[in-house]
Amino acid sequence: MKKLLYSVIALAISSTFATAQVRVGVTGGLQVASQQIKVQGITITGSNLVGFQAGLLLDAAVSENLSIRPQVLYSVKGGKYNIGGNSFTTTFNYIELPIQAVYGFPLSSGRVALGAGPYVAYALNGKDKAGSVSQPVDFGSGEDQIKRIDYGLRLSAGYELSSGLGITAYYAPGLANFVNTAQGTAKNSAFGLSLSYLFGGV
Known part of the structure; x- marks a missing residue:
């Protein structure tokens, strides 16, 4: 069933890009x-960790106002914690693939662009740091290891000039539990501000 679903999605995406006007950009x-x-009914929310995202994007127009926009991004996520007087930081470096449906409507010399869709990410590496001591994150399927795959949603709102330059605010709540233990869950979330440029204009 999963293979059939993936095949249908791949066919739909390939058909969309085959008939659409596709532009390339950077972000x-x-x-x-x-x-x-x-953990056991107790919720711990880490404080904010400043990271970044950067990569390539495609924009495939399927109508005057609607386009499909996949991105391939290098994304830094994680969190900071202070538990029992001890502080530590966890950092993950992901290759992330958001695919959004973007709806745009004209405003002044450009357009407002609203986007929504899923993302999936693969952790290249990570590290835990306590004070001046750091160690790499151990990825795998064991109870004391971390899952490499993350996924969730990406919601965005931005403004794009006719020249192709755009600015976008986004929120990406993670849906995947990236720990293997049955005693708890852990999920990523991120929000940010990005600049983009689509070659060929909007």
Whole structure:
């Protein structure tokens, strides 16, 4: 069933790009990430970790106002914690693929662009740091290891000039539990501000 679903999605995306006007762009900006951990009914929300996202984007127009916009991003996420007087920081470096439906409507010399869709990410590496001591995150399927795959939603609102330059605010709540233990859950979230440039204009 999963293979059939993936095949249908891949066919729909390939059909969209085959008939659409596709433009290429670049994007990058700062994001503020945090993590929420729940253990035995207790919720711990880490304080904000400043990171960034940067990469490439495609914009495939399917109508005058609607387009499909996938991105390939290098994304830094994580969180800071202070538990029992001890502070530590967890940082993950992801390759992230958001795919959004973007609806735009004219305003002044450009347009407002509203986007929504899922994202999936793969952790390249990570580290835990306490004071001056740091160690790499151990990825795997063991109870004391971290899952590499993350996924969630991406919601955005921005303004794009006719020249192709745009500025976008986004919120990306994670839906995936990235720990393997049955005693708790841990999820990423991030919000940020990015600049983009679409070659060929809007």
